[in-house]
């Protein structure tokens with residue numbers, strides 16, 4: 125039997141987590157600190173979208189069994205090859221639960237909900253309800269909510285998990301209702317519930333860098349975009365990189381038995397909220413010819429004869445943005461103190477600087493590895 129000291133000495137990837145004072149296993153290895161062997165863990169994910177898919181692929185690599193849903197039959201190559209089991213499911217076109225899905229739900233030990241809330245709250249619970257899973261083994265439910273639920277702050281003050289909720293705002297009210305529905309369901313079933321309030325999620329293929337590349341490739345005027353009111357460059361936004369969001373959610377599942385009580389709400393956010401202008405300004409700085417070529421190769425986009433002109437105009441836009449970002453900072457500065465206390469201080473990408481650099485390097489790496 126491993127004890128905590130031997131785990132730490134032999135496996136440096138174990139680390140001490142805040143007040144919980146537990147060792148977290150970041151690999152598939154199992155020690156006496158864990159209630160169950162990794163082979164026994166089966167995660168069911170409603171919504172294999174940007175976040176769900178990345179987490180699913182990561183956990184399968186670590187030895188978990190993972191089943192997830194998508195609305196369509198078409199499944200990306202990455203999921204097919206990963207070993208994640210996919211079941212088509214759409215709350216809007218289903219009037220009842222299908223048998224295959226119910227069987228898999230009964231096998232799951234962990235349940236994660238990544239389907240966006242709508243006017244009814246959670247589409248799953250509000251439309252179909254969750255059936256009485258007689259033989260279920262679920263002992264942890266994660267609900268991906270949003271920092272949209274909070275009221276924006278005009279000051280520089282931080283928003284923690286107890287901050288006032290924006291009940292009057294339409295989209296916030298969707299997530300607030302969904303959170304309440306999951307609280308009721310898990311309370312009735314006596315299952316632990318983690319509510320993750322997710323900040324703006326970015327990472328490979330979904331970032332300010334990708335936005336600029338995409339706009340440029342279809343001939344949009346980037347200068348006009350930066351100047352438009354829809355850009356709202358001065359509003360303060362909190363973000364988190366996809367890899368960090370996945371790592372913290374995975375850690376919370378490993379530490380399930382240390383959870384304070386049956387309900388825990390935590391913000392998923394990095395260390396540095398900033399304006400969209402600051403973020404786009406840095407994305408703009410990262411653009412170089414190699415990245416543009418690599419991105420175009422990846423997206424099979426041809427014809428870059430006006431590159432020089434566009435690059436020059438980008439430089440002009442960059443200068444303008446630097447003058448705008450010092451004014452009127454407002455919006456949401458989401459505090460991640462609780463996240464770190466519960467699931468570890470470290471983030472792979474503590475700020476958008478490291479995160480966007482990773483996105484750029486990922487474009488270059490993928491274009492080399494996927495070269496014909």
Ligand SMILES: NC(=O)c1ccc[n+]([C@@H]2O[C@H](COP(=O)([O-])OP(=O)(O)OC[C@H]3O[C@@H](n4cnc5c(N)ncnc54)[C@H](OP(=O)(O)O)[C@@H]3O)[C@@H](O)[C@H]2O)c1
Nearest residue numbers: 171172173174175194195196214215239240270322324325
């Ligand atoms: N991305 C962000 O910046 C951000 C920020 C805060 C909160 N959130 C919330 O966090 C969650 C995960 O985000 P994400 O970026 O991974 O979202 P996403 O990429 O849009 O994925 C959503 C997933 O839900 C599925 N889905 C949507 N409507 C459905 C329905 N009616 N029935 C069944 N499945 C449905 C989608 O199916 P398909 O795969 O078939 O499309 C997809 O798998 C979402 O609830 C999102 O609203 C996101």
